[in-house]
Amino acid sequence: MSQAADTTYPTRQLCEFLANLKLADVPAAVIERTKDLFLDWIASAIAGKDAPAVRKLQEFAAAMGPSDGAAEVLVDRRRTSPYFAALINGASSHVVEQDDVHNGSVLHPAAVVFPAVVAAAQAEGKTGAEVLLASIAGYEAGIRIGEFMGRSHYRVFHTTGTVGTLAAAAAVAKLFGLDAEGINQALGSAGTQAAGLWEFLRDAADSKQLHTAKAAADGLQSAWLARAGFTGAKQILEGAQGMAAGMSSDANPACLTDGLGTRWATAETSFKFFASCRHTHPAADALKALMQREGVAADQIASVTTHVHQGAIDVLGPVVNPATIHQAKFSMGTVLGLVALHGHAGLAEFEQHALQDPAVAAFRGKVDMDLDAEINAAYPRQWIGRVTAKTTDGRTLTARVDVPKGDPDNTLSRPELEAKALQLGAFRQGASEAEMRAIIQRVWALEQAPNVNDWLPAAR
C-alpha cells in the first residue's frame, strides 16, 4: 500500500525538487526579489495592528497559548510559541490588503509563507539565508499548487486559505531540512486541513483573517508533525480522494512540476500599489490612465464599465454596498471612486474617504463590471485592465493597461518599496520610522543575517 519508493507522481516530483533545492541554485535576482517580498510582507504584518479581527485572534492566543516563547508577534511585540505567532502574524499580514499576490495562482504567498517560516526559524535559531531558501521553497510550491487547483477552485475557495496551508507547510518543512519523503508527509497533513470559502464576502465577515492565520499556523503544524513522524496522504493533491478530486473541476497535474529549477515562480509575484483587492487594480490603473490622458475630472464621468475576468465578478460581485473599510477593498466602484476623486486608493484614502465621502458613494453607483472574453481568456496569466467611460457631455472613452502597476514587468522599485513600508509602519503606529528603517536595512542584508529574531523590541 505504501508509496514510499514511488517517485513518479507529480506531488512527489515537486517534493524531490524542494528537498534538493539549495540557495546556490537560485538566481541572484530571485533572491533579491525574495528580500523585496519579505520587506513588503513584514511591513504589511505590522500594519495589521489593531484591526478588530486580529485583536480577537490575539485574545484567543492569550487564552489558549503560552504567555511567552521563542516566536515574535509583530503587532503586540509579545513572544509566544511558533504556532500562535504564525497564527497572529498570518492574520495581520493580509488585513490591510497590501501584501503580495501571484497572478497565475491567485495566491497571496507572503501572508502565509513568511509568518510560518519566521516563527519556526525564531524557535530554532535559523539564519537569514535559511529563511530565504525556505521561503522560496514555499513560494515555488504554493504557486504551482495554486495553478494546479485551477480557476474552478478559486470560484468558491479562497486559494490563500486552502493552498496557503500547503505553501506554509512546504516552507517550514524545507526550513526543518526534511527530505522529499518528509516534505511529502507535511503536504499530506496540510492538504487534508486545507480550507477557506469565499462566502464570507457577502457579510463582510472576518474570515479572510482566519484563513491566512490558520494557513500559516496549520502549515507550520503540518511540517512540525511530519518531522515528528506523523504521516499524511502522499498523493494529497492528485489522488482519487485528494484536494483536486474534492475541490476542483479543472485541476492540471502538469502545473505541479512546471519548470522546476528553471522557472522561478517566486519572482513572478506582484506587489500591490493600491490597498485593495488585486482584482480591482487593472481597472483602477486603466481609469487613472484614461483620466490623465483625456484630462477629465471625476465629476465629468457619467458611468464606467470595467471589462473584467470572471474571477473579478466572483470575488467583487457580492459586494454591492460596503459596510466596512475592509469590505470596501472588495468594491470595484469604491476603488475607482477613490482613484477618480482622490487620485489614489491607498491606505490613507480608504481610511478617510471610502465610507465617509458621499462623492465616492455616488461614483460607486456609476461603476459596473462586464465579463470580457479576451480579458477572461488571458487571465490568470495576465491581468488586463480595460475601462469604458461615458462623460457627462456624451463622449465614450476607453483605456487599457496590459500590465498593472506592481506586476513583475511594471514592478515597484526599492525606493518605492521602502516608501510603502514606511507608510505601512506608520499606518497604526505599528513601528516608528527609525524601527522601520532598521528593518529595511536588515532585510536588504537578509542573506547574511545570523538569525531572524527580534524585528521589533519586545513589549514590557
Next chain:
Amino acid sequence: MSQAADTTYPTRQLCEFLANLKLADVPAAVIERTKDLFLDWIASAIAGKDAPAVRKLQEFAAAMGPSDGAAEVLVDRRRTSPYFAALINGASSHVVEQDDVHNGSVLHPAAVVFPAVVAAAQAEGKTGAEVLLASIAGYEAGIRIGEFMGRSHYRVFHTTGTVGTLAAAAAVAKLFGLDAEGINQALGSAGTQAAGLWEFLRDAADSKQLHTAKAAADGLQSAWLARAGFTGAKQILEGAQGMAAGMSSDANPACLTDGLGTRWATAETSFKFFASCRHTHPAADALKALMQREGVAADQIASVTTHVHQGAIDVLGPVVNPATIHQAKFSMGTVLGLVALHGHAGLAEFEQHALQDPAVAAFRGKVDMDLDAEINAAYPRQWIGRVTAKTTDGRTLTARVDVPKGDPDNTLSRPELEAKALQLGAFRQGASEAEMRAIIQRVWALEQAPNVNDWLPAAR
C-alpha cells in the same frame, strides 16, 4: 449587505432552534441516550492512549501550548488550555474505531462534540446538565449538516472532519449560551475551516486522528471567537460560495431543518460493536449469522461476496493489504476473517490476529465487495448487511441482517455499554477498573453533576 435580521435561510432556522433549546424540551429517553453516548465516548478517548498519532499530537501540544490549564487531557492525565485538550481528546477518541456513528449523516459525533464541550466546560465551570444540553445541540446540528452535505460529499471528504468542525462549534456555542446570531457566527467560522479528505486511506496515514483533533479544537475556537465578536459567513452552508457549493453536488437544504424539535437525531446514533470501520459491520453481522445458522466453520468457506453500498467501496476499497492495525479496521476481508476465525472483531482480536494470523490473511483474499442496488438505495438511512458465501463443498449460502448490532433498533444495553467501557479502559491501561467504574457511575448521574472536571486523577 448584512443579513443580521434575516431568519429565513435554513442555517439561521437551525441556529434559532439551537439557541432556544432547553433540556426540559428534550425527551427523557434522549437525555438517557446522550449519557450512553457520553460513556461510550469517554471510554473510547481513554482507549486512544499510546497510539502513535495521538502521541505526536501530545508532543505538538507540549511544544506549542501551555503546560498547565483548566482542561483535562484524558490519555496523559495532564492539564492544558481547552484548545489543546480538545485537540488531543479529539485525536484519541476515534483511533480505536469504537466511538459512535450516525448512519444517515455518516458522522461520528462523539469524537468531535464531547472533546470540545468537555474542554470548554472544564474551563468555565459548567454543570453536567449544561454539558448534556450543549452536546445534544452539537449532535442535532452536526447530524443535520452531515445529511445536508449529501453522499457526494462523503465520497471524497471525511464528514467527521469537515462537518465535525461545525458540530463542535454548535455545541460549544450552546455551552457558552450564545444566541442565534452568535451560533450562526460560530458556524460561519467553523464552516470556512472545515476540512478532511479520504486520500489518507491509501497510505494508512495518520490523518484520521488529525481530522477529529482539528474538528474538535477548531470548532471550539470558532465558538470562542464568535463569543468575542469575530464574525463568519451567515449562509456558510447553503450560500453561493459556501460549503455545499464547494464540496457537494447533492446538498439538500431541507435537511438542515428536518424535524427540529420533534425528531431527535441524537438518539438515532449507533454504537459500534466491532472495533472497525462501521462500513464493515453489516457484512460482519451477516456473516456471523450465516455461520451460526448453517454451522459452517471458517475453513469450510471458499469465498464471501459482501453486497454493499457505494460508501463502503469508497472507504474500504483502497485498503487491499493492510499494513497497520488501524488500516486493518478498514479492510472488509480482515474484519470478516476475524469474525469467521476468532468469533469477534473487537479490540483484542485486532491486536492479536489482524496482522499476525496467516489464516486471517488467507480469509481476506477470499472476500470481495459488490455494489448492490437495493442496499445502496437504502443507504445511508439503513445499513443493510448481506453476504453470499460459497463453501468448499460447493454450496452457495446467503444471509442478511437488516439492522446491524449497535443501531438504535438493535442497540447495546447499559450492561453491554458498561462492559465495553471497561474493556476500553483496560485496553492500554488508560484507566483502572476502579477508575472506569467511577466514571460509569458519574456518567449515569451526569444531569446532576455540578461540574465535569477531573475524570481521572491528574498526573504528578
